[in-house]
Amino acid sequence: MNQAEPALEKMAAPERAAGSHVVELRNLSLRFGDKKVLDAVSLSVDPQERLMIIGLSGAGKTTILRLIVGILSPTEGSVFFKQQDISRLTRHGLEQMRTRIGMVYQDAALLSSITVRENLALPLQELTEKTPGEIDKIVDEKLELVEMAGDGGLMPFELSGGMRKRVGLARALVMEPELILFDEPTAGLDPVVSSVIDQLIIGLTERSKVTSIIVTHLMDSAFRLATRMAMLHEGKIIEEGTPARMKQSKNPVLVQFLSGSAEGPIFKRSKYHMLSPAD
Ligand SMILES: Nc1ncnc2c1ncn2[C@@H]1O[C@H](COP(=O)(O)OP(=O)(O)OP(=O)(O)O)[C@@H](O)[C@H]1O
Ligand SMILES: [Mg+2]
Structure with a gap:
């Protein structure tokens, strides 16, 4: 019995590791016309990680x-969400999957004609059977979490940039997602508000x-939030690892990117040379 145990463990271990990813991108390529945006990208995300994808605009x-949410389909390769190849999901399956993923858009993407409260309640009204009382309770709870209790009656145009980000965050949380995707959660905010939002994200x-x-x-x-980082450049993940490892990397592209320097390999080959001050 005892002798059999190590063998069993050996067999089970690789399977357990492969099966534990929340998201796995396998050889993902995407073309828009002639332009190859992603070139055989493979990346996996483990439970409770905050994986930061960094890269040029x-x-x-x-x-x-x-x-990942299936709004776009890859030219080649696959996206797995909890071991499910999402290209094999039916339309209903894909809709179900999306209820488990919260998305925080760069501009918050709030509906402008309804209040903050109503924006938060909308996914719950449309996608769940919850009663108005239950929905109210969840909305209050999420507003409180992003430190906006009492601001639910405001219209989106009455919000500052930082408040919009908070509301976007609260809306991503109402469905109690297993995965949250953040697109530039602090872009356009001042450094102090950015740090506050980052702390909020870490806490939540x-x-x-x-x-x-x-x-x-x-x-x-990126360095405040990440538990792991991956740098995307010219369609490929050129480096990935812990923030500390990324800082020590000798990869010249990553070194230039992290230092924000104009000197280095990045602009030499990229179309962005046309943005240089000389032009
Ligand atoms: N629907 C589309 N049709 C054609 N090209 C697209 C489409 N969506 C994105 N692209 C192109 O794909 C490339 C990657 O765009 P993407 O928006 O993913 O960049 P990003 O890394 O998010 O940049 P930023 O930091 O500026 O937000 C760009 O060259 C863009 O023009
Ligand atoms: Mg973007």
């Missing part, structure tokens, strides 16, 4: 998030034990 970060994700994928090109935020 236009690198394909938002595109990766859209592939740790408390609710949710897994998250965050994309940003802001390095201060």
Whole structure:
């Protein structure tokens, strides 16, 4: 009996590891016409990680998030959400999957003609059987979590940039998702508000034990938030690892990106040379 145990463990271990990913991108490629945006990207995300995808503007970060929720389909390769190949899901299956994923859009994507409260209640009204009383309770709870209790009656145009981000965050939380995708959660905010939002994200994700994928090109935020990072460049993940490991990397592209320097390999080959001050 005792002798059999190690053998069993050996057999079970690789399977357990492969099966534990919340998201797995397998050889994912995507073309828009002639342009290859993603070139055989493989990346996996474990439970409760905050995986940060970093890269230049236009690198394909938002595109990766859209592939994960199935808004876009890959040219090649697959996206797995909890071991399910999402390309094999029926339309209903895909809708079900999306109820388990919260998305925080860069501009919060609130409906402008209804209040903050109504924006938060909408997914619950449309996708669940909850009563108005239950919905009210959840909305209050999420507003409180993002420190906006009492602001539910405001219209989206009455919100500052930081408040919009908070509301976007609260709306992503109402369905109690297992995975949250953040697209530039602090872009356009001042450094102090950015830090406050980052702390909020860390607190919320740790408390609710949710897994998250965050994309940003802001390095201060990236290093505050990430438990692991992956750098996307010219369609490929050129480096991944813990924030400490990324900082020590000798990869010249990553070194230039992290230092924000104009000197280095990045602009030499990229179409962005046309944005240089000389032009
Ligand atoms: N629907 C689309 N049709 C054609 N091209 C697209 C489409 N969506 C994105 N692209 C192109 O794919 C590339 C990656 O875009 P994406 O929005 O993913 O970049 P990003 O890394 O999120 O950039 P940013 O940091 O500026 O938000 C860009 O060159 C963009 O023009
Ligand atoms: Mg983007």
